[in-house]
Amino acid sequence: MTLALATTTPGEPEVFASLQGEGASMGRPSTFVRLSRCNLACEWCDTAYTWRFSGDNRFHRDDLAFERKANQVMAEEADVARMVADLPPDRLVITGGEPLLQGPQLARMLAALDEARPGMHVEIETNGSVAPHAVLDARVQQYNVSPKLSHSGNPAELALVPERLDAWAADPRAWFKFVVAEPADVEEVRALKERHAIPAERIFLMPEGRSSDVIRQRSGWLSDICTREGYRFSDRLHIHIWGDTRGT
Ligand SMILES: C[S@@+](CC[C@H](N)C(=O)[O-])C[C@H]1O[C@@H](n2cnc3c(N)ncnc32)[C@H](O)[C@@H]1O
């Protein structure tokens, strides 16, 4: 059984220990597993190498067939579990790409992990447009849900699935993390918050930016909006420490 993972060095699955750089667990030592493939195609995606393979695969869900692709490695679920178990952190962050596209494979990987190293805390980074597989869902402690606003360039009918947003809003494990590039983007956050009854204390606003300079520039007005409107602010700690570097 295999998982499609991103690679940092050719042939090597992108599994690494770092600090969680964003959201509710920022600063916590965590092991990251980065999967490949995505059902969306954000214009500013900082990990487009996980899904933008040869040619243009925007919005073609049938492209999710698991053949070998550049920047992708197929790894045995048990081998991924062993790599995670051998790293020091007791927390796991599963990201991508869109990890919820590989729910059954992740559920099996986590079952193997529980054999090798029981009790790890599991967080999933997701764009929030896909329902989690039931067996996987039962093993997850935290969802970091990042619904995509119009500046991402995704069609709203793919990115913002109303019944999914209602389900995340009702799930106490879910934290919302909206990427914001301009003050006007926050209007869309306000509308989603009202429409789906998302509690403001579970909403982070995070500046779009792949460099410390851009993040810092946008943090001024974004932190003012958070202070006025009761949202939480999320920095991007890993970018300040390591820059936009794979495997950090
Ligand atoms: C690469 S995504 C992978 C997980 C999932 N596909 C998602 O979008 O949530 C991980 C996180 O990085 C955020 N992100 C990606 N590119 C970014 C950028 N240029 N600036 C700020 N955040 C970004 C996403 O919104 C998401 O919260």
Ligand SMILES: Nc1nc2[nH]cc(C(=O)O)c2c(=O)[nH]1
């Ligand atoms: N350090 C670090 N923290 C992160 N939190 C979410 C990340 C992601 O790409 O999903 C990420 C990442 O890539 N690196």
Ligand code: SF4
């Ligand atoms: S949903 Fe996530 S992985 Fe997919 S393109 Fe957007 S930011 Fe990148």
Ligand SMILES: [Mg+2]
């Ligand atoms: Mg990242």
